[in-house]
Amino acid sequence: MKIGSFAKRFDVSIDTVRYYIELGLLIPEKEKTQYDLNQTCLEDMAFIHELKQFRFSLKEIHKILSLKRLTNSSDNEDTSYFTNLLLEKKADLRAEIEEMSKAIHLIDDKLHSNANKLPEQTKIGVPLFFVPLFYCPHCRQLLNLKQASMYGHYIYEGVLSCSCSYQAIIKEGILRTNQIKSSPNKYSIYEIDVKKWNPGFVSLLEKGKLWMIKELMRHPLAHKVIVETNIEVSMLLPKHLSSLSDKAYYIFTCHSLEMIEKLKKKIEKHNPNLAVLYIVNSDLRLPLKHESVDFFIDSTSFTQFSLIYSESPFTILRPYLKENAHIIGSFAFYDDSSQSLKNIRAIYPSSNSHALHLDYLEKGVKQNNQTITKREDIGYTEEPGSYFIYHEPGEKMKLINYIASCP
Incomplete structure (x- = not known):
């Protein structure tokens, strides 16, 4: 089976399959530059998926697969070994749940503490250094600054205008132009999934x-x-x-x-x-x-x-x-x-x-x-x-x- 079909079958990316091959979790045959994932790979991938659901790490899964490859996993001794691994993992998960519960309580305490001591924000606007750099993008004339509100060395509010009718506004310390066109898709790192x-x-x-x-x-x-x-x-x-x-x-x-x-x-x-x-x-x-x-x-x-x-x-x-x-x-x-x-x-x-x-x-x-x-x-x-x-x-x-x- 080709790597693309294999990835699609297990609903994972091709990069994930390549990574598993690189780690030795999957050992496909190779014809020239193409991987051929056989029945053993299908069984191993299904086993990997099951172990990941049990919250085993890839390093732990590699060890388990190594045992499976070295021995006959249907033997009672091997079955007992795997059962013990599951019991140990179950105990580990219970311990993690307790630790996570403690962490959640600590986070709640921290959020409550922060809510009671939010600092007052200093108003920071456009640094005065930039004022001589404000030029009209159309006629290349120095822009006039009017109705400016100053806070220390910053301009917090104001209007930049040109005789050609170009205008930009400084509001809350941000320079806002009218040249705005967004993509048909969401293009914001704060919004994208x-x-x-x-x-x-x-x-x-x-x-x-x-x-x-x-x-x-x-x-x-x-x-x-x-x-x-x-x-x-x-x-x-x-x-x-x-x-x-x-x-x-x-x-x-x-x-x-x-x-x-x-x-x-x-x-x-x-x-x-x-x-x-x-x-x-x-x-x-x-x-x-x-x-x-x-x-x-x-x-x-x-x-x-x-x-x-x-x-x-x-x-x-x-x-x-x-x-x-x-x-x-x-x-x-x-x-x-x-x-x-x-x-x-x-x-x-x-x-x-x-x-x-x-x-x-x-x-x-x-x-x-x-x-x-x-x-x-x-x-x-x-x-x-x-x-x-x-x-x-x-x-x-x-x-x-x-x-x-x-x-």
Whole structure:
């Protein structure tokens, strides 16, 4: 039986089957590069499924399977051994239940304690550093700030306007533009169902993020402007702010006001002294001065952008970059002949015609007088998860990391 049919029969992912093979839980025959899972594998998989229901770990299951393979499990002595294992596991589970019950009581006590001592939040708004950087995205004129409410070194409320009629509002310390367009699907890490994301794919993304943060930290970041755009699904910087420079200036953009509000509260709680600007925006036409940004972070945000907009993010963002600036990114793509690309065109008719093509990245960089100075193949997955409705089962969604530099 082929690995795909085998996985479907047991309602698990192909990555799970491969992992079991790697651990030695399943030992299929192999013809050239293809696994052939025989009757023994079917029996072992059914046994694994049963033992997992009994809450045995994969390490414990491996030991039990090893005994089964070394001996005749129908012998009375082996049956007695397995019975003893079940009794021991039952006792362990009872002990776990008692420990969990104690933990639940401790959590209840902690929640009650926290509810009685919630600290009063300091009002943190737009740092004054960003005011000279506020320019009209249409006519490139410096924006006028009116009706401003100040709290220390922050602007908490205000109106930014231009003579061309462009206007953006600062409310509760968040810059809100009118350029907002959301995806047909949910694109918010605070709302999506993580059960629809394959853990193997999440690990792949995390591998890419670690590469990106390592590359970013090779540069001196003090007094640099660092922008991470469209952080609806995946974000990099917030997780690593404590290890990055506290003298850098950070900008986060997102189409969801609710998500930006949650992110703002989280950063203010853990890193209250950082200079951070939060912008509600989705089309990347930011009310910022040209040649003001040192780093753009693309944590697969350009991949998502290609599903919603026909324009290239490299073209839109290029004017904002300073000389010798960098885009550090992670990009997902399929082979040109894949069915998944056809599915994308059917599901997202307004998407870029090269969405999730590798040349979307390569041409976007080249056409805007940039150069990919470094690239790294992170890996691929055949099952990113049911959240990615355009993915054709069995096809490879690949992930590549890159650094695009300005001359």
